[in-house]
Amino acid sequence: MLKRIMIVLVLTVVVFSFAAPKYVLKFNHVLSPREPYHEAFLKWAKAVEERTNGELKIEVYHSAQLGVEEDILEQMRLGANVGQNTDSARMGMYVKDIAVLNAPYVIDYLGATTPEQVIDVLRKLKQTPTMQKWLTELEEKYGFKVISFMWVQGYRHFITNKPITRPADLSGLRIRTPGAPIWQESVRALGAQPVAVNFGEIYSAVQTKAIDGAELTYANVMGGSLYEVLKYVSETGHILLINFEVVSAKWFKSLPKEYQQILVEEADKAGIEVSLKIMKEINAQMKEEVKKKGMIIVENVNKDVFRKAAEEAYKKLGLQTARNTLIREIKQVK
Template sequence: MKKILMSFLGALFVLGFGFAGGAGESIAKGPYKIKFGNTQGEKDTQTMGLNEVARRLNASGLFEVTVYPSSALGETDDIMEQGLQGAPVLTVTDPGRLMSYINEFGVIQMPYIFKDASDLDKLIETPMYKKWEKSFEDKFGLKLITSNWYSGARNFVCDKEINKPSDLKGLKIRTIGAQLYTESINAMGAVATPMAWSEVYSAIQQGAIDGAEVQTPSSYATRIYEVSKVTNRTEHFQLIGCVVMGAKIFNSWSREAQEFFIKTFKEVGSENQQLVKKLTLQYEKEMEGYGMIVRDVDKTPFIEAVQPVYDKLNYRKLKDELFKQLGY
């Protein structure tokens, strides 16, 4: 009986030691189950990217991934909160939302800071970004997988041709509910009106708002062209996708799984940058076929209009340091 008891206690000790390991030392070997959720439709390029990541991860045998588009798991902030509470979920958010955790992080989403997505792969390797990445995990338990995902350039979509900031005066324009976005949209002349993306189509249809500032892949996937007539290509935000999940779940995986997970997301992010550019042109042509006017706009007056926002949010020096690290 004594030998049996000692063997039992020994087994418990081994198991306890195995589960007490640090990040990447979990005794479990997978497959690890996780849900990917976002607010975009099936045809949106972000959803395409998540489906491609899921395909590669599932093929590895290390993961069992299911993708839930169109707010099936809730809005972006809801999914983030689920992850922080320990649920095995992941979503794609943006720097404007994440600045509520680390204010400095919002600088990378400021209007007209990047001409396009070509520098996002370089951005995530800068010392400034690496410092933010560590702070998100250490201070908030939020694992920032990557920020090189790209959703497209955001434009003013409404029933009016917009040529200068004064043309937006009095127009209620849907934007993301974070200070960076509301301050910028107000500075460009509109009345910033935050609301969930899933509510935008009906809000425009019912006259509750006059339009939205949105990237073409999302307006196309949500069929906004059915309720708005004009896409004004101001391209004021290059919308960055930040892939996030709870650090607790991520750190319960084997090191092999962690490395493969991050590598896959970064690779698909790079590929999706080009896909977004290609499909944006394709979708704009299709929307023109449905009667929407897609028009270029002189960006100069809009660039000038948002400059005070850099000072209001104390981002001027931060922008200069970031540009230095990027080699601008």
């Protein structure tokens, strides 16, 4: 009897040792589980787990379940096994010039108009000397490892209770945007008063009239049920939201080289897949959904006037040189 018990205990230990992952990444994002990004993160996690035979596991936390982004980023700098879906605007608070990727209409300057061209531009950007320099500085000086920036969440538009066709229409309106300087100055340059509010608080902030609207993607509108409190989507398309998947550089270096490569490869793969789907299918679907919810789409936006106004944001933050350098370098990448 004792022998049988010992065998069962040994087998239990063996099974547990095979089942328990050696490395765990707790990955945080602020979006709702209804948004396409959440499903894409789960696919990334599954692919990584399968390719590493369960030794590297990604636990995905939606709706900022692990905490606010600023706190997660600080944990990364200390080497914690956490990750965050963020953007170049946030990274620009450490390496200033990288924020240019979230500057208004920058994707137009880089020559991308179709979904395929956007992905091609991002691939080329990764190879430019300037982008490599910024990424290296983030990693070596600040402790952030950018796993991938092949994640495009779509074009951002102004979501308000009045139609917007030109910058003057935004005058006096308090528009929610993230607190990073490039977001704040972009919204200000385009004519509105920027207000930093966490994504999950936008609904209540509109209800209490703390803000008059926000600038978001169609998926964000649906994910946050903002059609219940806001009436118009004005298609300014002022920012193509390029997201960064970031982890602790210290934690990343603790992984075997093979697992580092798998983590990056699968992040890029999942990002490209969901980005193309968003730009080619989901954006149109979400647009129809917000229409069904009673929102009015304003399509007759004077984008030329908005582009001209946006130049003030580049000047204010000194990002004209960074933008022009990327334009030049990207043309040299085959």
